[in-house]
Amino acid sequence: MADISFLILTVMAVSSAILALESKEIVYGAISLMSMLMSMAGFFILLDAPFVAMFQIIVYVGAVAVLILFTVILVKREKWIKTEVSGLRAAGILSGLILAFSFGLLLLQSNLGLIYANEKDSSFVDIGIQLISEYWLVLEVLALLLSASLIGALTLAKLEKEN
């Protein structure tokens, strides 16, 4: 059962990641990026991390993907599809394949395939305890970072009108 859902999620994640980069209309690319993020949430549920999966759906699919969709709608349709440089495409495919093959060889030579999941479940209650006891400073800095980036985004978006 877990193997079948793993296969489905893998096919969905990889194909929608390719489609996000290769679709002609960039709106469809944004939507297939959303589907890729959803399949990531599925992986997290398979990996026994339901809290991270919910966080992923709320933050990514709920907030970031909608932000991307709005930006795509505000920006005009891409008009350089025909003038795409083919040398760039070959360089991209080559670098991706080199990376994939080198890391794949590295993995096949290691003994990581012998490691199996431990059966004991981890409780997501521990995440909260760890966040406020051990990593409380990270939490505070994270809140500051989020508000700073939102204020920065607003300031950048308003910048033009003053000139």
Add this chain to the structure above:
Amino acid sequence: MESLLQYLVVSIALFAIGVYGIVSKRNALRILFSIEIIANSAVLNLVVFSKFLPMVNITGQTFALITIAVLAAEAAAGLALILVAYRIHKDIDVFEMKELQG
């Protein structure tokens, strides 16, 4: 029985797709998409290693949460920058943005 290797293979595949997008695309929005794909493969790695450690350990999931929040901030700032560039250039082709190259 699920092993560590199959999840790492998925993570590598997504990483390679993201690198291909960053190298070959000229549209700034597509480059942002590929950055998101690469970052998601990293988050997947964090959760996978948190699950496959010999003892029950939840630090990987905590770090995945922190990473997702940082990525949300990054996406907001990046999209605002793309909007400003579009307003100045009427275009988001990264080959046309050459002011800082002198």
